[in-house]
Amino acid sequence: MGDQDLFHLLALQRVEGVGDIIAKKLITHFGDAESVFKAKAAQLSGIDGVGSVLLKNLKDKSVFEKANKELEFIKSKDINVTYFHDKQYPERLKHCIDGPILLFSSGNINLENKKIISIVGTRQITSYGIEFCRKLMEELAPLDPIIVSGFAYGVDIVAHQFAMENNLQTIGVVAHGLNQIYPKTHKKYVAKVEQNGGFMTEFWSSSNPDKENFVRRNRIVAGMSEATIVIESADRGGSLITANIASDYNRDVFAVPGRVTDKYSQGCNNLIKTQKANVLTSAADLIYILNWDLDKEIKPIQKQLFVTLDNDEQKVYDYLLKTGKEVMDSIALHCDFPIYRISGLLLNMELKGLIRPLPGKLFEAI
Helix, strand or coil, X not given: CCHHHHHHHHHHHCCCCCCHHHHHHHHHHHCCHHHHHHCCHHXXXXXXXXXXXXXXXXXXXXXXXXHXXXXXXXXXXXXXXXXXXCCCCCHHXXXXXXXXXXXXXXXXXXXXXXXXXXXXXXXXXXXXXXXXXXXXXXXXXXXXXXXXXXXXXXXXXXXXHHHHHCCCCXXXXXXXCCXXXXXXXXXXXXXXXXXXXXXXXXXXXXXXXXXXXXXXXXXXXXXXXXXXXXXXXXXXXXXXXXHHHHHHCCCEXXXXXCCCCCHHHHHHHHHHHCCCCEECCCHHHHHHHHCCCCCCCCCCCCCCCCCCCCHHHHHHHHHHXXXXXXXXXXXXXXXXXXXXXXXXXXXXXXXXXXXXXXXXXXXXXX
């Protein structure tokens, strides 16, 4: 796609009242975005959904200035742009009527001949969810799927981390432009994600992570994937929205069951109870339902023998080795860390398989 084609597509996106569905209708009818702007009012008014207000907006010249500014950003930052007619555009997303006409991406994303699954869930992931996600990634690794998630707190970032640990390509679909990362604390993962995978968005550099953008983002997560997995969720949450979108797109949905008393299993249990999701207890369930062809022997993944710890993690680990079991408050007190800091350290160490939580809010070194 040349600069002129991209310029007019960007301009069309900035016409007020032109969403992805209307844009596709206009492009299909006139052949390309430039021809849409050159079309006469009589021609445009014949398109379903184009009324007098939209006709007026299509004559707004300010959209070209905005498009030019965004094009300069794309070129200066070497952003990859994929048009919905391109071969590189996610194949399943092409069949979603409201799929974006343009996708912006960074990193080393390769969707060719790949199984794609999305993993979503609560931002308040528990040790149960972490351990399930770890095991699932290890079991799926020989099949080399792409793991898609939203790069948010909780289930999202855990899924990305375990995907990278198992050398799986992972894609973070973000709810803002590629000029920023949200949440900011996840910037430390960006370089590693882009080594084997990357980031994808429909939003311009002028877009911030506003609440409504996350709902729009969810349709990309669901639409580009063969299946959506909900690891943990309360009875309400964004992950359930993604699951419903996936179901509307006729994608398979899976949910990890949990105890009826667990807050962050209620959403998953309800999906299963109402038959909106398949039960997922291991990778074997996913492989069976999706009818993936196991054309090669699945070999066990060798565990990482040596784990790198930073100074703070080493201090906590040494303390737990010495004491055996301890509650978070005591760990923070004896290691001289504030509670918010010790909470993050313990989560990272749990992800690395160095410690495990116990009943009574205790932790012990493994």
